[in-house]
Amino acid sequence: MSVAPDPFEALALERQVCFALAVTNRAVLAIYRPLLEPLGLTHPQYLVMLALWDNAQSKKGPLTVKEIAGLLQLDSATMSPMLKRLESLELIARTRSLVDERTTHISLTRKGAALRRRAVKIPPAVVEQLGVSLSELEHLREVLTRINTAALGGGTSATALA
Template identity: 45%
Template sequence: MNQAAIDEDEALRLDRQLCFKLYAASRAVIRAYKPMLDRLQLTYPQYLAMLVLWEWQQTPPSQPTVKALGERLMLDSGTLTPLLKRLEQLGLVLRQRSRDDEREVHLLLTAEGRALREQVGPLRDRLLCTQGIDQEELAELHRRLSGLLDRFTG
């Protein structure tokens, strides 16, 4: 076997694939979050939606719509609709059709949805502490992943 074939074989090994490392790391982080999210009665995608809605509470967008949430989370409406329906059933979110354009559905946090935010900080901090994550290392990883994501979506 020549060197080019060996290099190609090595390049195609699973452990050499960045996409696999990102996928496996993502799954591991989500698994680590699961006990916290179980206490909050949320799935990980629901948690992400709540993070955006809490952001919007602090800095409201011009249109707090399902479409805007989908764009922010990079999720399609087929994924987002059942997720929001469940958050509404949990009493955390209200969906309201726009008076001006019936196709638009606006999102509002309920009092329970706003109150849930207070429970997240201590649980998240405990999660990070138990994993022994260095904050500077985490910030650098976040910066690099943001750059990578920007390149693929930019």
Template identity: 50%
Template sequence: MTPPPDAPAPDVPDADMLRLDHQVCFSLQAASRAFGGVYREALKDLGLTYPQYLAMMVLWERGPLPVKAIGERLHLDSGTLSPLLKRLESAGLVRRERGPEDERSVTVHLTDAGSGLRERALPVPRAILRATGMSVQEVITLQETLRRLTAALDHAG
């Protein structure tokens, strides 16, 4: 049986619940910050930031997409995504086209340079895996756990 969500954590006295090292959110934030540093180094030769890299991965994987679909895939709102896409367009990696029937709809396409960048990005995932010091199976298990956590938190809010 699963304890209710507001139940105290087992084996942790109430007096210790506010300790920083007992906060899952802090562990996730610290890991995210550390990943940011590793990605910054891995992506510098590509001239991409981490969020730009994520957008490029979506386009490499799926081809031309409406801005809305990219935002949904990355869990980003248009206020965050639009400036990111403008910078990728300025760098010559993507082009944005307004829909002929609906001017509000914008589809993002890779340019030849954007498509070509995929080849140069291929070593990045292995570099990140090496930096984690974890096995492939450990990373897969962590990803599954984080997906479940995200889904639970999305439904809790």
């Protein structure tokens, strides 16, 4: 005679994907904090700089606030204080579009572009502190990207473990 599965087992805290993601997010950001401190950046500011450095490498010209917000999956209003702080640090320049004054273009300053050379040490330091292989982290990023895409698209294939 088999025992029927406990329907409440799916509610166990340790089985929740949301809990694992939240705890991991806090732990990983705690690793970034002291690494970013010498650069004078918070983690959200670092993400903005990554977007700008990527864009500068492709020589596409300045990004708009809306484009950066889209890349980082943030709303434009969240960006304003962060961009003001990066501008006060002289890492970026904000300029109004000549075509549409509601649009603000964000570009790297020389100081912001130069900071990239110091930031290149961050990813390997994070990998080392996490103690997992680069291939494991790349696989995790791929899985998380698929989960994010599904969650944003509203398409859920939720199971008892979700």
